Amino acid sequence: MNQKPKYKEYDACIIGAGIAGIFLAWLLGSKGKKVLILEKNAKVNMNGADILKPSGINILEKYGLLQELLNKECRIRDQLGVFYNGIHVNQIDYKAENERGYFMVCPYSILLEVIYDKIKKIDTIELLVNQSFSKINEAKKGVYITLKSGEEIYCPLLIGADGTQSMVREYADIKAHINYYDHVMYFNKYPITSSVEELNRLYIDQDGGLAYFYPINNKEARCVLGFNIKEGKALKESENRENLISRLRKFVTHSDDMLNQIDSLDNFLTFPLCSMHSEQYFKGKIILLGNAAHSIHPVTGQGMNLAVEDTGELFIWLSKYFDGEISLEEALSSYKERRFELNSKILAYGHRLASSFGNETDFMNSLNSKIQTSSRDPSIFNNI
Ligand SMILES: Cc1cc2nc3c(=O)[nH]c(=O)nc-3n(C[C@H](O)[C@H](O)[C@H](O)COP(=O)(O)OP(=O)(O)OC[C@H]3O[C@@H](n4cnc5c(N)ncnc54)[C@H](O)[C@@H]3O)c2cc1C
Known part of the structure; x- marks a missing residue:
């Protein structure tokens, strides 16, 4: 058998x-x-x-x-606009940099x-x-x-x-x-806006602020935010929209239509x-x-x-x-x-x-x- x-x-x-x-x-x-x-x-x-x-x-x-x-x-x-402290400092052009374009x-x-x-x-x-x-x-x-x-x-x-x-x-x-960063990033999506349709924009500021907005399809835009861990925690816990938006306005200069949609960090996904x-x-x-x-x-x-x-x-x-x-x-x-x-x-x-x-x-x-x-x-x- x-x-x-x-x-x-x-x-x-x-x-x-x-x-x-x-x-x-x-x-x-x-x-x-x-x-x-x-x-x-x-x-x-x-x-x-x-x-x-x-x-x-x-x-x-x-x-x-x-x-x-x-x-x-x-x-x-094919384009990424890079902003530092709110100023447009670089435009990465895939058509110029890479044969796939x-x-x-x-x-x-x-x-x-x-x-x-x-x-x-x-x-x-x-x-x-x-x-x-x-x-x-x-x-x-x-x-x-x-x-x-x-x-x-x-x-x-x-x-x-x-x-x-x-x-x-x-x-x-x-x-x-492994090096852990003293930095946290938050991921969410919102209805697409004209500034996002126009250009992928990556904003960085000298105090560890980061914002990146881009379309993920014809209707929705990805909203990625980043802060130093302590600041991110405080902004999340304060549950105060004004605090969050005024912090972002310090360096996010060409995406008001995205900022207008953000209420809080509550529904954002995050990981170390x-x-x-x-x-x-x-x-x-x-x-x-x-x-x-x-x-x-x-x-x-x-x-x-x-x-x-x-x-x-x-x-x-x-x-x-x-x-x-x-x-x-x-x-x-x-x-x-x-x-x-x-x-x-x-x-x-x-x-x-x-x-x-x-x-x-x-x-x-x-x-x-x-x-x-x-x-x-x-x-x-x-x-x-
Ligand atoms: C929300 C989010 C946003 C991101 N954004 C970016 C970005 O903007 N830029 C960037 O460069 N990268 C980003 N990443 C990282 C990127 O997604 C990863 O680098 C990529 O997914 C790696 O793929 P992977 O298959 O190796 O691992 P993972 O996608 O991590 O998949 C691992 C899988 O293994 C499973 N698993 C774990 N342990 C076990 C176990 N013991 N037994 C069985 N299954 C197990 C998990 O559940 C998971 O399904 C992001 C990740 C997340 C979560």
């Missing part, structure tokens, strides 16, 4: 159904691989960044997703939904929500994972795509260097801001991807982009491994080689920029149009 195997087997197990996890699962599933994704929340995470830069768009185009995103409500933009405002939820809809049609991908792991045991040939439900899984490789606070990273005992880089991108058969490997200040607009870039790169090397062309060790070393140094430099850029708000000269010297528009030309990183 055949005995039921104790362990359910997959080609890959992915922890975390954010953009990195979902995108990689779809790519591997499209190749016929049997993939398990575990998501600790009851639903796939729909909260995240909005901006896709040319480097990320290139990857999505390569895998046939660009046209579909354009058919959704994603907006194409534009970036996209593509809310996280839209990108996730497009890929998630594809995943549902692939039989070899299994997504378990409200689920995570309780134990990981790495053996010579693969990884044994005990799920919170008690079920036992075996796969040749495990991918931690479980965000900045990655438990997989902790389990693999991979150290990460940090710069983080893990020392390794893999250990044995355990791999880190996206925000599990690194986290960058949102002012760079690179978070979702880097997750997409990492995933595209990892998929190239895992494909070669699954096709029997190279060993897993070679595949993972190549992934690390292609991404680690580059990500280090982009993170260093983001950290320098996010630490420069207090001084106009520092800020202007830190803001690099080429990196901001996501050029990956190594020569632009020489002085970073």
Whole structure:
């Protein structure tokens, strides 16, 4: 009599159904691989960044997703107006800086939904929500994972795509260097206004104030506000609209129609801001991807982009491994080689920029149009 195997087997197990996890699962599933994704929340995470830069768009185009995103409500933009202490100090022009000539405002939820809809049609991908792991045991040939439900899984490789606070990273005992910022950002959306339709405007002030307004579709505008933590807390707790608006009016000079819509910070989403880089991108058969490997200040607009870039790169090397062309060790070393140094430099850029708000000269010297528009030309990183 055949005995039921104790362990359910997959080609890959992915922890975390954010953009990195979902995108990689779809790519591997499209190749016929049997993939398990575990998501600790009851639903796939729909909260995240909005901006896709040319480097990320290139990857999505390569895998046939660009046209579909354009058919959704994603907006194409090519200009960013940068203001310091209320004065227009820079105009970043994607047409001049990057051959693609534009970036996209593509809310996280839209990108996730497009890929998630594809995943549902692939039989070899299994997504378990409200689920995570309780134990990981790495053996010579693969990884044994005990799920919170008690079920036992075996796969040749495990991918931690479980965000900045990655438990997989902790389990693999991979150290990460984290700098928390004394800065908090608040995210909300309002009906679109003519100033937002006209131009994406990023405002910074010398006391840590930040405001960024841009369209997320034809009807709504994203409103991102930022303050030093103490000031943000006081403005939120005072529940006084006048305090908040008069603070914003000190440096938000061309967006009255947006300020008129803001009542309080109450309904804004917020999360701790940090710069983080893990020392390794893999250990044995355990791999880190996206925000599990690194986290960058949102002012760079690179978070979702880097997750997409990492995933595209990892998929190239895992494909070669699954096709029997190279060993897993070679595949993972190549992934690390292609991404680690580059990500280090982009993170260093983001950290320098996010630490420069207090001084106009520092800020202007830190803001690099080429990196901001996501050029990956190594020569632009020489002085970073
Ligand atoms: C509101 C918001 C606004 C943002 N705005 C910007 C911005 O303007 N610019 C920018 O650069 N970046 C921004 N970001 C960050 C950007 O969204 C991330 O860099 C990007 O989502 C990284 O994708 P990821 O898949 O690596 O991680 P995540 O999107 O964090 O996904 C990780 C997933 O893993 C799941 N998970 C975590 N732990 C476990 C576990 N133990 N078991 C199972 N599942 C687990 C989580 O629930 C989540 O679904 C923003 C993020 C948020 C939340």
